[in-house]
Amino acid sequence: MADSRHKANLISLARISVVVVAMFGFGYLLVPLYNVFCEITGLNGKTGRVDEQAVAARYHVDKDRFVTVQFVVNANQGMPWDVRPAQREVKVHPGEIYATTFTARNPTARDMVGQAVPSVAPNVASRYFNKTECFCFTQQTLAAGEQKAMPLHFVVDPKLPKNVRTLTLAYTFFDVSEGAKAVN
Amino acid sequence: MSTAAATHDEHHDHGPAKGLMRWITTTNHKDIGSLYLLFALLMFFIGGAMAMVIRAELFQPGMQLVQPEFFNSMTTVHALVMIFGAVMPAFTGLANWLIPMMIGAPDMALPRLNNFSFWILPFAFTMLLLTFFMDGGAPAGGWTLYPPLVLQLGEAFPFMIFAIHLMGISSIMGSINVIVTILNMRAPGMTLMKMPLFVWTWLITAYLLIATMPVLAGAVTMLLTDKFAGTSFFSAAGGGDPVMFQHIFWFFGHPEVYILILPAFGVVSAIVPTFARKPLFGYSSMVYATASIAFLSFIVWAHHMFTVGMPVVGELFFMYATMMIAVPTGVKVFNWVSTMWKGSMTFETPMLFAIGFIFMFTIGGFSGLMLAIAPADFQYHDTYFVVAHFHYVLVTGAIYSIMAATYYWLPKWTGNMYNETLGKWHFWISTISVNVLFFPQHFLGLAGMPRRIPDYSVQFADWNMVSSIGGFVFGASQLLFAFIVFKTIRGGEKASSQVWEGAKGLEWTLSSPPPYHSFTQAPEVK
Numbered sequence: 001m002a003d004s005r006h007k008a009n010l011i012s013l014a015r016i017s018v019v020v021v022a023m024f025g026f027g028y029l030l031v032p033l034y035n036v037f038c039e040i041t042g043l044n045g046k047t048g049r050v051d052e053q054a055v056a057a058r059y060h061v062d063k064d065r066f067v068t069v070q071f072v073v074n075a076n077q078g079m080p081w082d083v084r085p086a087q088r089e090v091k092v093h094p095g096e097i098y099a100t101t102f103t104a105r106n107p108t109a110r111d112m113v114g115q116a117v118p119s120v121a122p123n124v125a126s127r128y129f130n131k132t133e134c135f136c137f138t139q140q141t142l143a144a145g146e147q148k149a150m151p152l153h154f155v156v157d158p159k160l161p162k163n164v165r166t167l168t169l170a171y172t173f174f175d176v177s178e179g180a181k182a183v184n
Numbered sequence: 185m186s187t188a189a190a191t192h193d194e195h196h197d198h199g200p201a202k203g204l205m206r207w208i209t210t211t212n213h214k215d216i217g218s219l220y221l222l223f224a225l226l227m228f229f230i231g232g233a234m235a236m237v238i239r240a241e242l243f244q245p246g247m248q249l250v251q252p253e254f255f256n257s258m259t260t261v262h263a264l265v266m267i268f269g270a271v272m273p274a275f276t277g278l279a280n281w282l283i284p285m286m287i288g289a290p291d292m293a294l295p296r297l298n299n300f301s302f303w304i305l306p307f308a309f310t311m312l313l314l315t316f317f318m319d320g321g322a323p324a325g326g327w328t329l330y331p332p333l334v335l336q337l338g339e340a341f342p343f344m345i346f347a348i349h350l351m352g353i354s355s356i357m358g359s360i361n362v363i364v365t366i367l368n369m370r371a372p373g374m375t376l377m378k379m380p381l382f383v384w385t386w387l388i389t390a391y392l393l394i395a396t397m398p399v400l401a402g403a404v405t406m407l408l409t410d411k412f413a414g415t416s417f418f419s420a421a422g423g424g425d426p427v428m429f430q431h432i433f434w435f436f437g438h439p440e441v442y443i444l445i446l447p448a449f450g451v452v453s454a455i456v457p458t459f460a461r462k463p464l465f466g467y468s469s470m471v472y473a474t475a476s477i478a479f480l481s482f483i484v485w486a487h488h489m490f491t492v493g494m495p496v497v498g499e500l501f502f503m504y505a506t507m508m509i510a511v512p513t514g515v516k517v518f519n520w521v522s523t524m525w526k527g528s529m530t531f532e533t534p535m536l537f538a539i540g541f542i543f544m545f546t547i548g549g550f551s552g553l554m555l556a557i558a559p560a561d562f563q564y565h566d567t568y569f570v571v572a573h574f575h576y577v578l579v580t581g582a583i584y585s586i587m588a589a590t591y592y593w594l595p596k597w598t599g600n601m602y603n604e605t606l607g608k609w610h611f612w613i614s615t616i617s618v619n620v621l622f623f624p625q626h627f628l629g630l631a632g633m634p635r636r637i638p639d640y641s642v643q644f645a646d647w648n649m650v651s652s653i654g655g656f657v658f659g660a661s662q663l664l665f666a667f668i669v670f671k672t673i674r675g676g677e678k679a680s681s682q683v684w685e686g687a688k689g690l691e692w693t694l695s696s697p698p699p700y701h702s703f704t705q706a707p708e709v710k
């Protein structure tokens with residue numbers, strides 16, 4: 001009798017341990033779930049990336065409509081780079097590819113690596129903002145004292161909701177010099 | 185069935201081994217329960233000492249006693265010690281002592297696991313407390329461990345993470361034991377719907393722990409790899425997102441606050457009927473209310489994050505879901521009050537603490553409802569109003585229930601009656617001082633005083649001084665509690681097995697103190 005109870009206890013122990021391991025995995029599963037959720041809803045202002053060739057096929061240029069795109073760029077706390085957009089804002093037709101530049105200067109006496117992270121406001125617009133070429137796709141290396149102009153090519157999806165007339169693209173530059181060294 | 189004796193440990197049947205090794209090698213549920221409770225008491229005083237430093241620094245505006253970094257370590261480690269070192273082990277200790285006696289079992293189902301889950305804890309907390317002596321100091325970024333701030337911690341960082349891993353492993357093992365014991369070890373006739381509510385609330389708590397502790401372990405492991413292995417789960421520069429940590433943390437964190445309160449509901453549901461001399465009103469609604477609270481606790485986490493920039497739909501969802509929790513909670517309070525209605529009540533110390541719990545926990549529930557109003561939370565968030573809220577639910581809620589339980593079952597555990605006069609003094613000094621301590625913090629918060637700061641503007645000076653005075657008195661009155669407990673362990677008027685005239689349940693059919701193995705013969709349950 002006691003033996004069979006002992007066995008039942010061990011079986012329960014095994015079953016619950018499976019749940020524990022599964023929940024540990026679930027914690028990690030929350031990461032892709034979170035990203036998918038943000039992508040679908042446009043939360044977090046994550047922007048998209050499209051192929052230059054695909055744009056012509058996918059989008060029909062809407063000559064009757066103008067959208068104002070504003071640019072903001074900041075260096076993160078502790079990141080000494082001096083960064084600014086070439087233009088504060090542009091008026092664009094949805095469906096057409098535009099090009100603009102940003103400049104970054106490394107005022108320090110050492111070589112540094114930076115990474116820009118974009119975000120679009122309002123959130124609902126972020127799904128309709130796509131880049132074909134961006135300095136944020138890769139890390140940017142600046143030698144001590146170097147200044148550089150960096151390109152951005154983007155297109156606004158003509159399906160952008162009609163009530164959105166202005167959208168803001170904001171970049172934050174992070175210092176990833178140390179991580180870059182670790183990778184090398 | 186009568187042969188279902190404790191044959192797993194034949195040589196232990198005649199009582200405990202002698203000396204220190206008894207406590208290190210013990211697999212007995214009462215020994216382990218006592219270890220847990222004593223450990224919790226020790227941690228309560230260590231965490232309490234940190235609270236005294238906090239209140240001393242805040243006694244007056246300006247920097248008085250400690251460095252700001254050390255102050256931040258005080259708030260952070262105070263919270264970690266109180267939550268993981270005091271409240272959770274105290275409830276696990278109660279579970280160990282009481283669940284086998286309440287369901288008519290000889291011991292816990294997995295005694296060796298039980299020993300292991302306790303003995304991990306001293307190591308975990310030694311490790312956590314040793315971080316005070318490391319370069320860069322102890323954790324100071326808040327118990328919620330938000331990145332990127334938490335990643336700035338110095339040498340202590342990996343030790344803090346491993347300590348949290350160990351605490352998690354310990355409470356997971358403890359919960360597994362509780363679940364297996366309740367599911368497999370009940371005496372014949374003890375159906376689920378006959379179990380005392382303390383057993384029910386612990387069963388549900390154990391499931392919450394199983395479901396959320398591994399998620400916390402995952403979250404802190406991600407922090408660890410972000411810092412040392414080059415991952416960027418929470419680093420925006422690498423494509424991650426620091427806000428995601430808050431989502432994962434609170435997916436654990438909100439159920440965790442119910443882990444800290446559901447066993448308290450069970451304790452109060454045992455004590456109120458005894459001293460009202462009436463059966464608990466609405467037993468089955470209590471069970472269903474507990475289960476719905478546990479379910480709802482998984483879908484309200486973002487009420488801790490109303491200000492991170494969620495879309496309006498999200499704010500609304502989490503606001504309404506949070507308010508919904510007030511419904512089953514209200515059912516519970518209603519049932520306790522109805523149990524007392526027209527009862528022949530007496531007010532011994534356990535009953536005083538239980539009534540104090542009902543009163544003051546409800547105050548904490550109401551401030552919780554205010555915080556749940558998303559637009560209003562933008563004003564309250566990260567102010568002393570939140571501090572007042574969670575101390576009403578945790579100190580006058582969880583801690584009060586633990587004290588009520590100690591006074592209620594201590595005569596059963598030790599065979600000695602505690603000193604009733606001293607117990608009443610302890611209750612009244614604590615209850616007056618705890619309100620002097622925490623009630624003014626509502627005013628401070630509404631007036632805009634932020635939490636987790638070592639200094640403040642002068643307009644907050646008066647209420648801070650009042651609060652600190654309450655804090656010192658409350659702290660000192662807990663020495664009286666420790667004195668009463670140790671005095672009772674050492675001797676006192678002998679308690680009968682019934683102890684309380686109105687007490688019902690299997691644990692009261694055993695002698696006081698009970699035999700080393702609780703029910704070697706399964707009792708009959710009518």
Ligand code: HEM
Binds near residue numbers: 444553
């Ligand atoms: C009616 C029930 C409750 C409601 C509606 C409620 C609501 C809330 C809300 C909205 C917050 C976030 C406030 C902010 O940060 O701006 C909060 C914080 C908190 N609550 Fe509650 N709560 C309830 C019950 C409880 C219980 C039972 C406990 C624990 C036993 C608890 C413990 C906490 C803690 C520890 C925090 C602060 C966490 C931190 O930021 O460090 N609450 N509550």
Ligand SMILES: [Cu+2]
Binds near residue numbers: 438441485487488
């Ligand atoms: Cu919560």
